Amino acid sequence: MHGDGSISSTPDGGGPEREVFDTGMLIILAVLLFALLFALGLNLLVRCGLQQLIISAQQSGASMGLKKRMLSRIPVAVYRSPDGISTSSECPICLGEFIDGERLRVLPKCSHGFHVGCIDTWLLSHPSCPSCRASLQEVELP
Numbered sequence: 318m319h320g321d322g323s324i325s326s327t328p329d330g331g332g333p334e335r336e337v338f339d340t341g342m343l344i345i346l347a348v349l350l351f352a353l354l355f356a357l358g359l360n361l362l363v364r365c366g367l368q369q370l371i372i373s374a375q376q377s378g379a380s381m382g383l384k385k386r387m388l389s390r391i392p393v394a395v396y397r398s399p400d401g402i403s404t405s406s407e408c409p410i411c412l413g414e415f416i417d418g419e420r421l422r423v424l425p426k427c428s429h430g431f432h433v434g435c436i437d438t439w440l441l442s443h444p445s446c447p448s449c450r451a452s453l454q455e456v457e458l459p
């Protein structure tokens with residue numbers, strides 16, 4: 318066993334090796350500090366993310382209405398007066414009559430029609446048809 322490659326082989330070179338050792342310690346400390354900060358930040362991020370998840374789950378689970386992305390999937394039709402016969406030619410939300418050429422949103426499940434502005438406002442807080450209460454939550458397409 319020769320002490321050639323062992324750890325404390327040079328007893329006279331204490332000065333510079335000490336400095337190197339101190340720098341190494343500083344680097345280790347800095348790395349540890351960064352790791353600690355990183356862990357803290359990550360913890361904060363995870364907590365924020367969890368809160369966001371809970372909030373979004375509550376919003377989609379409870380009757381909080383549809384998202385704008387889903388609203389845009391509901392087809393829009395242009396109203397044409399049915400020539401004399403007036404069956405459901407008025408908007409059940411504002412009770413205003415549909416005018417020829419007006420843009421209506423027709424719900425895909427029950428084919429009830431409403432003014433685009435009226436039904437959009439309604440659906441943002443209620444996920445169902447205001448006329449027949451048909452739920453629109455399951456309509457979401459892939």
Ligand SMILES: [Zn+2]
Nearest residue numbers: 408411432435
């Ligand atoms: Zn209306």
Ligand SMILES: [Zn+2]
Nearest residue numbers: 427429446449
């Ligand atoms: Zn309906």
